[in-house]
Amino acid sequence: MNNQLLILAALLLPVVGVLFISLTKKNINLRETSTLIVSMALIYVVYSLLPDVLNGVYPELYLFNVTSGLSIHFQIEPLGMLFACVASFLWFINSIYSIGYMRTNEYKNQTRFYIYFALAIASTIGIAFSANLFTLFIFYEFLTLTTYPLVTHKETDEAKRAGRIYLGILLATSICLFLPAIIWTYHLTGTINFTPGGVFDGHQEPTVIVILLIIFVYGIGKAALMPVHRWLPSAMVAPTPVSALLHAVAVVKAGVFSVVKIIIYIFSPALLSDTIDVNILLYLAGTTILIASIIALRSDNLKRRLAYSTISQLSYVILATALLVPISIAGAVLHILVHAFGKITLFFAAGSIYTTTKKTEVSQLNGIGKSMPWTMLAFAIGSLSMIGIPPTAGFLSKWFILQGALNIQSWFAVSIIVISTLLNAAYFLPIIYIAFFRDSGIKNDQGYHESPFPIVFAVFSTACITVILFFFPEIPLQLIRLLIGADI
Amino acid sequence: MIISQLPVLQVILPLAAAPLCAILHHRILAWALTLLVSLISLCFSYMLLNQVLIEDTITYAMGGWVAPWGIEYYIDKLTAYMLLIVNGITVLVLLGAREIVESDIASDRIYLFYTAFLLNLTGLLGVITTGDAFNLFVFIEIASLSSYAMISLGRDKRSLYAAFKYLIFGTVGASFILISVGLLYVVTGTLNIADLSQQLTNTENTPTITTAFVFFIIGIGIKAAIFPLHLWLPDAYTYSPSIVSTFLAGTTTKVFIYVLIRFIYSLYGYEFSFFTESFHYLLMLSASGAILYGSYLAIKQDSLKRILAYSSIAQIGYMVLGIALITELGLMASLVHILNHAFIKVGLFLAVTAIIYSYNTDSIEKLAGIAKTSPFIFALFIISGLSLIGAPLTSGFISKWYLIKASLEADYWIFVSIIVISSVMAIIYIGRIIETAYFKPSAKQTATLDLDKKRPYLLFLSLVVISFINIYFGIETSLNVDMASQIANELINK
Numbered sequence: 001m002n003n004q005l006l007i008l009a010a011l012l013l014p015v016v017g018v019l020f021i022s023l024t025k026k027n028i029n030l031r032e033t034s035t036l037i038v039s040m041a042l043i044y045v046v047y048s049l050l051p052d053v054l055n056g057v058y059p060e061l062y063l064f065n066v067t068s069g070l071s072i073h074f075q076i077e078p079l080g081m082l083f084a085c086v087a088s089f090l091w092f093i094n095s096i097y098s099i100g101y102m103r104t105n106e107y108k109n110q111t112r113f114y115i116y117f118a119l120a121i122a123s124t125i126g127i128a129f130s131a132n133l134f135t136l137f138i139f140y141e142f143l144t145l146t147t148y149p150l151v152t153h154k155e156t157d158e159a160k161r162a163g164r165i166y167l168g169i170l171l172a173t174s175i176c177l178f179l180p181a182i183i184w185t186y187h188l189t190g191t192i193n194f195t196p197g198g199v200f201d202g203h204q205e206p207t208v209i210v211i212l213l214i215i216f217v218y219g220i221g222k223a224a225l226m227p228v229h230r231w232l233p234s235a236m237v238a239p240t241p242v243s244a245l246l247h248a249v250a251v252v253k254a255g256v257f258s259v260v261k262i263i264i265y266i267f268s269p270a271l272l273s274d275t276i277d278v279n280i281l282l283y284l285a286g287t288t289i290l291i292a293s294i295i296a297l298r299s300d301n302l303k304r305r306l307a308y309s310t311i312s313q314l315s316y317v318i319l320a321t322a323l324l325v326p327i328s329i330a331g332a333v334l335h336i337l338v339h340a341f342g343k344i345t346l347f348f349a350a351g352s353i354y355t356t357t358k359k360t361e362v363s364q365l366n367g368i369g370k371s372m373p374w375t376m377l378a379f380a381i382g383s384l385s386m387i388g389i390p391p392t393a394g395f396l397s398k399w400f401i402l403q404g405a406l407n408i409q410s411w412f413a414v415s416i417i418v419i420s421t422l423l424n425a426a427y428f429l430p431i432i433y434i435a436f437f438r439d440s441g442i443k444n445d446q447g448y449h450e451s452p453f454p455i456v457f458a459v460f461s462t463a464c465i466t467v468i469l470f471f472f473p474e475i476p477l478q479l480i481r482l483l484i485g486a487d488i
Numbered sequence: 489m490i491i492s493q494l495p496v497l498q499v500i501l502p503l504a505a506a507p508l509c510a511i512l513h514h515r516i517l518a519w520a521l522t523l524l525v526s527l528i529s530l531c532f533s534y535m536l537l538n539q540v541l542i543e544d545t546i547t548y549a550m551g552g553w554v555a556p557w558g559i560e561y562y563i564d565k566l567t568a569y570m571l572l573i574v575n576g577i578t579v580l581v582l583l584g585a586r587e588i589v590e591s592d593i594a595s596d597r598i599y600l601f602y603t604a605f606l607l608n609l610t611g612l613l614g615v616i617t618t619g620d621a622f623n624l625f626v627f628i629e630i631a632s633l634s635s636y637a638m639i640s641l642g643r644d645k646r647s648l649y650a651a652f653k654y655l656i657f658g659t660v661g662a663s664f665i666l667i668s669v670g671l672l673y674v675v676t677g678t679l680n681i682a683d684l685s686q687q688l689t690n691t692e693n694t695p696t697i698t699t700a701f702v703f704f705i706i707g708i709g710i711k712a713a714i715f716p717l718h719l720w721l722p723d724a725y726t727y728s729p730s731i732v733s734t735f736l737a738g739t740t741t742k743v744f745i746y747v748l749i750r751f752i753y754s755l756y757g758y759e760f761s762f763f764t765e766s767f768h769y770l771l772m773l774s775a776s777g778a779i780l781y782g783s784y785l786a787i788k789q790d791s792l793k794r795i796l797a798y799s800s801i802a803q804i805g806y807m808v809l810g811i812a813l814i815t816e817l818g819l820m821a822s823l824v825h826i827l828n829h830a831f832i833k834v835g836l837f838l839a840v841t842a843i844i845y846s847y848n849t850d851s852i853e854k855l856a857g858i859a860k861t862s863p864f865i866f867a868l869f870i871i872s873g874l875s876l877i878g879a880p881l882t883s884g885f886i887s888k889w890y891l892i893k894a895s896l897e898a899d900y901w902i903f904v905s906i907i908v909i910s911s912v913m914a915i916i917y918i919g920r921i922i923e924t925a926y927f928k929p930s931a932k933q934t935a936t937l938d939l940d941k942k943r944p945y946l947l948f949l950s951l952v953v954i955s956f957i958n959i960y961f962g963i964e965t966s967l968n969v970d971m972a973s974q975i976a977n978e979l980i981n982k
Contacts, residue, residue, distance in 0.1 A: 064963065064964070066881075066886070066962070066963055066964070066965060067886060067889070067965040067969055070889070134880070137880060138880045138881060141879070141880065160927070171912075171915060172912055175908060175911055175912055175915070176908050176909070176912060179908070180892070180904055180905075180908055183889070183892050183893065183896065183904070184896065186893070187893065187896040187897070
């Protein structure tokens with residue numbers, strides 16, 4: 001099939017999925033089957049675009065021109081390809097998980113859940129493939145709007161409050177900062193297309209560029225750089241598959257993806273590191289990493305701990321990108337991928353625990369590893385990846401980032417990475433310890449059992465991939481090489 | 489030769505139809521006649537546009553008396569553009585008007601309503617086409633007097649007060665315009681706008697000319713509801729029959745903004761208007777005030793129509809802002825926004841009209857959860873609402889894009905933040921309506937669908953058309969933006 005059609009198909013498949021899902025809403029088995037089939041089809045389409053990109057051919061699709069300088073235009077470059085691969089693959093896994101989770105927990109309005117989930121995936125693919133800031137912005141906003149009904153899925157007052165914070169922060173930052181930054185860029189350079197080598201030619205005032213960069217980073221509220229991170233913990237009231245969508249598949253990933261893409265294709269790392277002092281971004285990200293880790297350490301609620309862990313991990317990506325050396329950018333991109341698999345494993349596990357035991361606090365998890373061995377094993381693997389211990393993929397990205405920091409002798413970054421690794425260990429390892437080694441006080445025959453099969457399958461497969469990626473990182477690394485134009 | 493008579497037919501047709509409508513004395517026939525007239529008028533204005541694109545300008549000497557002695561009708565691209573907007577809006581409003589008017593206005597007065605409507609249309613089209621300053625004043629008064637009558641026809645007693653208030657304000661404004669025209673006549677001895685502009689460039693700037701300019705600005709400021717001269721507008725929009733609010737919101741203020749542009753650029757010339765008096769700073773101040781104050785008050789209201797009324801004040805601020813930047817891009821942004829906002833606001837007002845018609849209330853508090861019973865209306869409300877906010881791929885985004893671009897180009901950073909802040913405020917006041925209608929559980933005081941009334945299918949049709957237009961101009965802008973940039977270019981570089 002020709003590449004333009006494939007791009008169009010990737011964007012429209014989830015929308016077609018919506019059609020099937022709403023047509024089959026009477027028969028829930030059929031409904032879930034259509035979600036699974038469409039997500040598999042999406043994987044097929046996205047991965048059939050991969051060989052071309054790996055060979056250095058970047059397919060594009062030009063839809064239409066709105067007015068001079070504004071057009072809807074898609075192009076698949078390595079970074080977007082990687083993001084689309086992750087998102088489409090995790091949609092499939094997440095759908096399997098959702099079947100187990102939503103049914104076992106007897107959620108209402110499941111059709112709506114699957115519909116908006118598919119729409120969120122469509123927006124994510126749009127973000128991944130966008131070839132200019134305008135297209136990116138549209139799909140970015142669309143993602144905010146389509147995830148809102150998912151965040152408020154429970155329709156309780158608490159969920160509605162969370163939904164307000166979610167919508168409020170994400171819309172306000174994007175409209176007040178992101179959009180003006182886009183228009184400013186257009187005003188300064190006359191283009192908002194993602195261009196290899198950036199759109200700034202070095203004639204602009206360095207201070208203007210730094211201010212613009214900061215506006216971009218805060219305008220992309222989905223990257224959750226403090227202090228615009230509040231939406232993420234409050235969105236924890238949503239069902240676990242939604243949290244997984246927010247934290248691993250789409251939303252925050254779209255945020256850091258956009259930041260990385262803008263730094264690479266709008267500002268260009270070479271320009272930034274040559275002329276301009278962007279240490280401020282480094283400090284902002286570093287502070288976020290530390291503060292978020294400390295909050296995570298102090299939270300007893302498991303999902304809240306995971307949420308703050310996400311915030312700190314996102315700032316890893318920003319920090320690594322802000323180091324501006326190829327190897328650290330490679331680490332940043334790899335970290336997007338690695339964190340996706342690690343964090344989705346952790347969330348799946350947290351949801352699995354909740355499904356069978358209704359337990360939400362860390363302090364309640366004594367001995368849970370004995371009754372739910374598969375779940376907790378997966379949780380352990382995910383934690384190791386978060387800390388960055390081999391043989392999990394988390395080690396690789398941290399390794400690259402640390403190398404980058406050492407290369408340019410940024411001792412600030414090095415110390416942040418070291419301290420936060422310790423903090424990571426401090427808030428993940430105790431969970432594993434009490435789950436496996438502390439006595440639950442319940443005799444085994446009264447105790448809990450493992451979650452339903454779809455849940456265990458999903459949680460275990462993402463955990464496995466976290467390990468597999470450590471041994472076989474070749475395809476992502478090839479994409480990253482194309483992206484940074486250097487060997488690693 | 490109908491082609492050569494087109495300019496005057498714009499005015500004659502509704503003017504002749506008005507007494508006919510009164511004679512017909514029948515509610516449905518009156519509606520049908522008015523709709524027919526507006527359709528024909530729309531066709532004529534389309535023909536005029538095509539003609540102007542070929543010939544650049546058309547002049548028509550009324551009764552064969554050549555300008556500057558006789559009254560001249562003057563059509564250029566700007567005129568044709570405005571005619572098309574006003575006629576287009578009129579058709580769309582009238583299409584859905586029948587059921588609404590029958591429910592809003594006592595049945596023995598309906599034919600009078602349509603008569604007033606036709607006179608109003610005559611006035612507005614006359615204001616746009618005429619090339620004579622005194623004639624302009626006459627048409628302004630025809631339009632205004634008939635709109636006072638239309639507003640007062642509402643069943644709500646407060647509509648009388650609103651009409652009276654508008655009458656007082658409007659008359660003061662009209663007198664100021666008349667004084668201004670008189671002063672200009674004293675200085676130059678002519679009333680023809682083209683001739684006036686010629687004479688003014690040749691005469692020295694005297695206090696009389698400046699005084700005339702000031703009187704004109706204040707007069708037109710009242711008529712166009714330019715902040716802080718907007719005080720008549722909220723009541724007039726809120727208490728008048730819904731169709732009247734819709735029509736006024738879509739046409740009247742836009743036409744007066746047109747007069748402002750015409751006087752500033754064609755009559756005085758923008759060197760005089762802006763540089764002699766530093767007048768654009770005043771306009772900028774007024775625009776910023778309008779945008780922030782209007783948006784802020786829109787958030788505070790409970791009545792749907794009042795929210796839209798205050799939002800209109802803010803949106804007029806956008807148009808004034810574009811003019812005040814004195815750049816080609818700024819003027820173009822204003823012109824684009826005149827068109828886009830006309831359709832956006834009419835879309836919102838029509839949706840609200842349908843809600844008021846079906847639920848007999850326009851208080852937000854009573855509308856909790858009604859999106860479940862009227863999903864269609866609300867879906868269309870959201871489309872126009874998104875466009876008002878300025879979401880990408882809707883026409884509102886294009887307006888704001890060019891306005892922000894123009895502000896950046898003129899190095900006015902402050903306006904970028906003002907536009908952005910007001911967009912967020914628009915999210916709040918539109919979002920509040922949507923949230924109430926979709927997410928609030930219905931309570932005891934919630935209004936219920938009035939099942940006795942006929943469903944206004946034609947109104948739905950025009951809502952669909954308008955929603956389509958609002959999206960179309962967000963995706964494909966070659967029609968309006970190209971036209972507006974040509975007009976702006978001609979006005980600035982003349």
